[in-house]
Amino acid sequence: MADLARLAGVSVPTVSRALRNLDSVLPETRKRIQQLADEHGFVANAAAQALRGKTARKIAIVIDFTSAGPGRASPDAFIFELLSDVAHALTIRDFEIALCAREPTLERYERQFADIGASGAIFLGQGGQHLLLQELAARFPIVIYGAALPDALYCTVGSDNFAGGEMVGHEIARRGRSHVLLVGDPETDQVRLRFEGVRAGLGTKAQVEEVPVRGFSYDEAHVAVRERLRGGASPDAIFGASDMLAMAAVRAAKESGLSVPDDIAVIGYNDIPQALAFDPPLTTVREDDHRAGSLLVEKLMQMRDGARVSSVRLGVLLMSRGT
């Protein structure tokens, strides 16, 4: 930048101001400097800018990769649908995207965001860090895709998990089924709400059993459901907290000689593209990920501008298909 300043016959700060289009520089000088910068392919050093504390057009996206590693499961497929939508919404707004992993403490998050110079963060899933996020939200602009917890101080965007669960419960009841397996990680806030919804939708007569699975692991769900079916349980319906879990349940049911949906109904959640490709097409609860993605970004933008924003619960739709 010093070279550029010499070339333009001005001081370094002036070049800095000119490149950032501040109106404290004579328009004609500004233009001259910008043109010079273009010619010489000059780009301001990002590290220095970050160090100096420039309010960057950069957003951190936090995904839980902790389960990742050799022989591990990737995050649930739906997260990637969402990532793709959020990334698109940020890109067209000319924001940089920093992909971050889940951190264990408040300090680590703060430090990391400061480090990379992000001016906001989008969490794709609470990852069971509700309390931590409560505190973080007070100090840094964040929006979270996930469950709308009643005491949340942070802004969430997500489907109405309880209502979605309720629809599933009604559907199962409507089909005259009454012995239900709930497959998923009960420690995940969204999943817990969905389960509660299903119970509420079913009413009190139904018999409900949970099949706990860590995270959204297809393999684990597959094994767990198979064991449960072999273990004498004879449910006539299964709810998978995500489509992948539901697919695992279908597989386990078929291996146990059950026919889907005649002997046993299976319903998933999210309506990922593969749900329709499944055979028979998976009955599932559709979430509008496109809308969720752009809303997450929109909310964060408002927050950056200092506005107070409220959480959004998006409507859901039961797609009754083949299972």
Next chain:
Amino acid sequence: MADLARLAGVSVPTVSRALRNLDSVLPETRKRIQQLADEHGFVANAAAQALRGKTARKIAIVIDFTSAGPGRASPDAFIFELLSDVAHALTIRDFEIALCAREPTLERYERQFADIGASGAIFLGQGGQHLLLQELAARFPIVIYGAALPDALYCTVGSDNFAGGEMVGHEIARRGRSHVLLVGDPETDQVRLRFEGVRAGLGTKAQVEEVPVRGFSYDEAHVAVRERLRGGASPDAIFGASDMLAMAAVRAAKESGLSVPDDIAVIGYNDIPQALAFDPPLTTVREDDHRAGSLLVEKLMQMRDGARVSSVRLGVLLMSRGT
């Protein structure tokens, strides 16, 4: 870092040296400082390190989101598997990750990488930019997941697409089928190689038809294959250039009253998790995405260190399953 120095009763430079494990610090002091840093969740400011040391620990990951938008298709599911692996490999090496969209020109890429201060880039797919990448590689450290093109000057990691295709060809021939539909985007380098492999594996007697589809769109493939089947073509095997395309083909075949695999065999590529969940389980070519992910990162690290690196073609495996 100043706080830490005060806490440890040493100077700032000593803390810096201790955290980087330099042996110029008394091992016992070093340990004490590291422990203190851990307790307080201290992480050195990356921007400052980059500024002083000129070695930014930041890598750009380029994904083609251009097709993204309302009512659009996301990138192929396999790309996300890969992203997850690459992100994991970078995170454990303590690198920052910047997610970037595909750009149309060389200058735009250079500008963007300089802008965000990345010290290398990983492309998840060539995206048909072979020539552009040739030039870019000469000026900036990049590795590419994709096809190993014979004249490539850049470093690629990917499956042996031709060999994978050949296996598919052999399998189809082994099953006594001879009229094959090739579904996929022939302008994608990897897909082109797979198609060539299939033709080679089939031999000259077989009748082969291409069903061109832009990108990896499930819907487009579904419609295209259905139209083709209705249009009088009566193939007895279909190769989908990705698992999602194969699933679309299965759907189309069933809708046309064909039974899979008796009337028509369907084979995919990638072995995404959903392939096994599919019913019947999808016959497909397995790529080792975990290994590809860590190799991509490894190669880039070597390149950053100034080493010359060669491309890698990973072996593939035909998973003959239900289709």
Next chain:
DNA sequence: AAAAGTTGTGCAATCGTTATCTTGTATGTT
């Protein structure tokens, strides 16, 4: 016992950019 080597630590300068303060000049007011 003095000189020479080792070793661990502190000091000060540095990376490139930007916020703040200051200076100088042109413009407008009385």
Next chain:
DNA sequence: AACATACAAGATAACGATTGCACAACTTTT
């Protein structure tokens, strides 16, 4: 003509870490 006001641009001091060099405290050698 004298003074206040606006405005553009320069000077300076951070931001948080790293690095060469100097220095002190010990060991070892002669």
